[in-house]
Amino acid sequence: MNSPLTKSKFLDINVIRQEFPILNREVKGRPLIYLDNAATTQKPQQVLDALTHYYTNYNANIHRGIHTLAEEATAAFEHTRDAVKSFIGAGSREEIIFTRGTTEGINLVAYSWGRKNIQANDEIIISNMEHHSNIVPWQLLCEEKGAILKVIPINENGELVLDEYNKMLGPKTKLVSIVHVSNALGTVNPVKQMIADAHAVGALFMVDGAQSAVHLDINVTDLDCDFFAFSAHKLYGPTGVGVLYGKKALLEVMPPFQAGGEMIKEVTMQKTTFNDLPYKFEAGTPNIADVIAFKSAIHFVQSIGKEKIRRHERDLMDYGQQELEKIPGLRIIGKAKEKVSVISFVIENAHPQDIGILLDNRGIAVRTGHHCAQPLMDHFCIPGTARVSFAIYNTRYEIDELVKGLLRVVKILS
């Protein structure tokens, strides 16, 4: 298997693949070709080891015990916070809140900041390419408060129409919440400029970084965003862990999201005072093991370097687009100038679900459907797409296999 897998001009992908035990498995009698990385990435051995090591050696609840195990677990948990802080360029560790994932991070802001600060007739801006996680929390908030949700349109390439955005911004705008990289199209949005534009009218800006944290260099201080949410599981880390970054001054005056243990300073039956940041927003026993293992995922990414990862994925995306476009009846959805790691497509006379099933029969995993972005699908007048999304361990050889599979799909279905 040496030759076809090592076609990358930039990295020894074979060495990297060896770190992912799951890539050795077969599906339907063929070697797994995993092209569903925007849904979740596979996990390298060091992440799996960190989980086992924790449960084998120092499983304990954190922040409350004084025994050795509790101290070791607390230290490892807090080390991840420091690793995240530098990974995204935050100003202080108090600005890093552990959540269950991007969805919970956005809900936290909508619930805590939103319910305190949004009033009738205020305006919140999102875009037409948002994941449902960055639509529904704002819809609920607007319904509750009588506020108005405005939606930035997109063009045929799948890019935001920024003129419309600038026209929408005004004194009534209180918050803008935009996806950094679209999960369905791969479009990279120019959030830095958009943040500056929002701030110019006094609005806050939240970035949905679910897809960007793994591909782009993130520096929240440089971006000057007010909130940034992402998930560990799309970044070679475990499921059930995410991060909400928030500017300290904002977090400090926000009310708690969930109430319970850990988030309190003192409780009497009359009154409760709340813990300091970031613990005020981390009620209950957190996902200790997975937070600890997340640090290994960050190290994995840093040890290769995002620039190299990006170049490899760019090569795969360019090669993939070039080869897929040769397939009769195939149309790529989303052709933004700035794009990473995702190719969404439809094939004439072939339902995306059938494409997915036929590819799975060849051991190829892709995502099909609306990708939790139904308004975006409506914009393109399609029920859904088939989507391939790349990670560091994918190869040109796998794209060649995908193309063979798709040619077969065309033969069977059309």
Ligand code: 7TS
């Ligand atoms: N925002 C974006 C842009 C996403 O891509 C996703 C998950 C979420 C938010 C929610 O993240 P979670 O970790 O809280 O679930 N996107 C996808 C996907 O594209 N396929 O499966 C999940």
